[in-house]
Amino acid sequence: MEQNPIKTTHICSYCKQELPLENFYIRKGKQQPDNYCKECRRIKTLVHKKSKSTSRPKNNAPQRVVITSVLDREERMRLILQARQKVNESIARKKRMVAEAEMKAMDAIDARDG
Numbered sequence: 193m194e195q196n197p198i199k200t201t202h203i204c205s206y207c208k209q210e211l212p213l214e215n216f217y218i219r220k221g222k223q224q225p226d227n228y229c230k231e232c233r234r235i236k237t238l239v240h241k242k243s244k245s246t247s248r249p250k251n252n253a254p255q256r257v258v259i260t261s262v263l264d265r266e267e268r269m270r271l272i273l274q275a276r277q278k279v280n281e282s283i284a285r286k287k288r289m290v291a292e293a294e295m296k297a298m299d300a301i302d303a304r305d306g
């Protein structure tokens with residue numbers, strides 16, 4: 193009874209062809225041939241790259257940092273604080289402008305009445 197027969201061929205799970213092992217990449221560590229033969233692996237990689245680039249247009253919009261997609265917690269906190277600070281600043285600026293406008297209006301009323 194043969195235990196561990198040394199295989200010299202491998203069946204590609206993509207093209208279903210039985211091919212000599214030299215037509216497969218050997219996965220390091222496992223010392224097992226790849227599921228796909230070199231040719232199919234190449235095709236699959238090309239297809240994969242293509243579909244990736246079409247599903248995610250690169251040139252249309254500049255990449256923005258989405259706060260929720262930033263995984264690092266400290267970095268995310270920093271960005272949130274930064275965003276919050278900007279909002280606060282603009283609110284403060286608006287309030288100041290409104291206050292100034294009110295003051296001017298009051299001045300105008302004072303000048304007219306007084």
Ligand SMILES: [Zn+2]
Pocket residue numbers: 204205206207208209228229230231232233
């Ligand atoms: Zn194949």
